[in-house]
Amino acid sequence: MKLLYFAWLKNKLGADSEEVAPPEEVVDVASLLEWLHNQGPAYAEALGDRRRIRVAVNQEYARPDTPLSQGDEVALFPPVTGG
Amino acid sequence: MKLLYFAWLKNKLGADSEEVAPPEEVVDVASLLEWLHNQGPAYAEALGDRRRIRVAVNQEYARPDTPLSQGDEVALFPPVTGG
Amino acid sequence: MSVRVQEVDFDPGRELDRLTRENTGIGGVTSFIGLVRDMAGDQPVSGMTLEHYPGMTEKMLERIEAEAHERWPLDASLIIHRVGPLEAGDRIVMVATASAHRQAAFESCHFLIDWLKTKAPFWKAERTSEGQELWVEARESDEEASERWNR
Amino acid sequence: MSVRVQEVDFDPGRELDRLTRENTGIGGVTSFIGLVRDMAGDQPVSGMTLEHYPGMTEKMLERIEAEAHERWPLDASLIIHRVGPLEAGDRIVMVATASAHRQAAFESCHFLIDWLKTKAPFWKAERTSEGQELWVEARESDEEASERWNR
Numbered sequence: 001m002k003l004l005y006f007a008w009l010k011n012k013l014g015a016d017s018e019e020v021a022p023p024e025e026v027v028d029v030a031s032l033l034e035w036l037h038n039q040g041p042a043y044a045e046a047l048g049d050r051r052r053i054r055v056a057v058n059q060e061y062a063r064p065d066t067p068l069s070q071g072d073e074v075a076l077f078p079p080v081t082g083g
Numbered sequence: 084m085k086l087l088y089f090a091w092l093k094n095k096l097g098a099d100s101e102e103v104a105p106p107e108e109v110v111d112v113a114s115l116l117e118w119l120h121n122q123g124p125a126y127a128e129a130l131g132d133r134r135r136i137r138v139a140v141n142q143e144y145a146r147p148d149t150p151l152s153q154g155d156e157v158a159l160f161p162p163v164t165g166g
Numbered sequence: 167m168s169v170r171v172q173e174v175d176f177d178p179g180r181e182l183d184r185l186t187r188e189n190t191g192i193g194g195v196t197s198f199i200g201l202v203r204d205m206a207g208d209q210p211v212s213g214m215t216l217e218h219y220p221g222m223t224e225k226m227l228e229r230i231e232a233e234a235h236e237r238w239p240l241d242a243s244l245i246i247h248r249v250g251p252l253e254a255g256d257r258i259v260m261v262a263t264a265s266a267h268r269q270a271a272f273e274s275c276h277f278l279i280d281w282l283k284t285k286a287p288f289w290k291a292e293r294t295s296e297g298q299e300l301w302v303e304a305r306e307s308d309e310e311a312s313e314r315w316n317r
Numbered sequence: 318m319s320v321r322v323q324e325v326d327f328d329p330g331r332e333l334d335r336l337t338r339e340n341t342g343i344g345g346v347t348s349f350i351g352l353v354r355d356m357a358g359d360q361p362v363s364g365m366t367l368e369h370y371p372g373m374t375e376k377m378l379e380r381i382e383a384e385a386h387e388r389w390p391l392d393a394s395l396i397i398h399r400v401g402p403l404e405a406g407d408r409i410v411m412v413a414t415a416s417a418h419r420q421a422a423f424e425s426c427h428f429l430i431d432w433l434k435t436k437a438p439f440w441k442a443e444r445t446s447e448g449q450e451l452w453v454e455a456r457e458s459d460e461e462a463s464e465r466w467n468r
Contacts, residue, residue, distance in 0.1 A: 083430055142222035192352055
């Protein structure tokens with residue numbers, strides 16, 4: 001599974017993307033964030049406030065119950081501020 | 084008193100302006116239109132439907148009771164259609 | 167603030183540049199450009215002639231522009247209206263407003279063109295394909311669009 | 318319909334010309350141009366960097382544009398959004414819509430920028446006068462402006 005990070009999530013996690021292989025219990029967006037949150041202090045801090053995080057799966061906005069597959073591209077980012 | 088005509092009023096009256104010297108009873112816009120209406124068939128036709136006429140006195144929109152003086156510039160025109 | 171009534175065409179890009187130049191407090195510019203359509207209802211139109219009331223036109227446009235500045239926090243604004251003979255596709259009018267805030271820019275620009283259409287003394291005569299010139303009748307929808315800004 | 322995401326600047330006059338060229342059925346064009354302001358709240362800002370999500374950005378912009386064409390009778394539309402480093406006063410974004418009717422042009426243009434601001438994956442980092450880059454927080458007023466089009 002490919003993870004992409006944007007804006008301050010990228011800064012806090014020190015990377016703009018990474019390949020991860022989450023365990024079987026990661027079946028949707030909520031469980032992915034839960035698992036990621038436990039991958040170290042940087043993740044714990046960056047993902048501490050779930051309300052500040054938006055998620056897109058395969059370039060579509062996703063909800064906590066959006067299901068995930070191994071080949072998915074999952075992007076984590078703060079609320080957008082373009083325009 | 085100087086009268087100005089615009090758009091189809093100008094066409095129907097065959098002039099874009101004229102100098103007139105209305106009688107004493109012409110004291111406001113309503114009485115001017117009443118008097119003009121009786122100045123011949125072209126006036127009668129052009130001014131027949133008062134709802135189609137707008138009036139400006141000295142370049143300000145006027146109402147039927149707007150008072151008139153001899154030196155005024157009075158413009159008669161249909162509702163505007165710019166933009 | 168700037169109001170112009172002219173026979174010649176104008177350059178929208180240049181006007182937009184001039185409006186915002188040297189003011190980096192401006193966050194957004196909304197503009198509207200009106201063009202001569204080739205149809206009036208279901209009748210083909212080859213062009214039109216725009217008549218106006220010199221003197222009163224400028225006065226009314228300046229007043230409408232001043233009203234927009236009273237109602238919204240604007241950094242700059244512009245009204246250009248052409249007069250004389252125009253062809254289908256030609257620019258007739260441009261209004262633009264610049265503000266720190268986009269909502270103010272949108273509303274004030276919309277206000278300018280709505281009020282201009284019912285208050286500025288311009289009259290359009292459309293040319294039919296046979297070369298006849300017909301004076302355009304004012305539309306009630308324009309009056310309604312203008313009225314809503316009085317609320 | 319046209320969507321572009323680019324680092325280089327654009328020419329608003331040229332874009333407006335291209336939007337309406339060879340379509341004399343268009344009666345009006347509304348456009349909005351967003352500029353980099355020199356202040357963020359009460360803090361001076363020297364410029365900003367715009368990050369985006371390549372691929373998803375274009376997809377979302379195209380969807381927003383298609384939605385505008387569903388809702389209003391539009392003849393043409395345009396969304397250009399810049400990315401990368403920008404200075405105060407620089408153009409960030411341009412949206413424009415052309416229609417036979419001005420009300421449709423105004424509403425759809427306003428809709429485009431409101432939805433873009435809350436749905437298209439762009440992020441601004443403002444540069445302070447000391448050269449520090451700070452990520453801009455999303456504003457609730459933008460969310461509200463976007464929500465009203467859901468009514």
